[in-house]
Amino acid sequence: MTNPDAPYHAHIYYDPAERPVAAALRDDFGRDPAILFVGAMTDRAVGPHPIAQYEVHFLARAQDAVAALIAATGLRALVHPLTDDDLADHTTLAHWIGEPVELDVTVLDPPGVNQGIARFGGADF
Numbered sequence: 001m002t003n004p005d006a007p008y009h010a011h012i013y014y015d016p017a018e019r020p021v022a023a024a025l026r027d028d029f030g031r032d033p034a035i036l037f038v039g040a041m042t043d044r045a046v047g048p049h050p051i052a053q054y055e056v057h058f059l060a061r062a063q064d065a066v067a068a069l070i071a072a073t074g075l076r077a078l079v080h081p082l083t084d085d086d087l088a089d090h091t092t093l094a095h096w097i098g099e100p101v102e103l104d105v106t107v108l109d110p111p112g113v114n115q116g117i118a119r120f121g122g123a124d125f
Helices: 016-030 060-073 086-090 115-119
Strands: 007-013 035-038 053-059 076-081 095-097
Touching (some): 007 016, 007 060, 016 053, 016 060, 053 060, 060 095
Antiparallel strands (some): 007 053, 007 076
């Protein structure tokens, strides 16, 4: 069983036509006390993410609610825990909402050095 206080991220993906829906969802997340951090909308590729996205930080206990909000919009998202293994977090430990996006896993932190953990709840890319 997952620790309910374990850190999680969701990466919300959007294309230019979906940007208004993504922005509205971002605003909704900003009013939700279960959400610890909402990152800036990044209208370009960044890190392993090849298309526009933003990240949302929350605890494992909020995962079902966060996933339901995302799914209701029809947007694509990658939801994953934050462990010390960035590659596993973005692949084998992750789940997709909607159609997956092919990530550039070559830029992820090496096992044991997940810099996302240090940013949890306070910073994005």
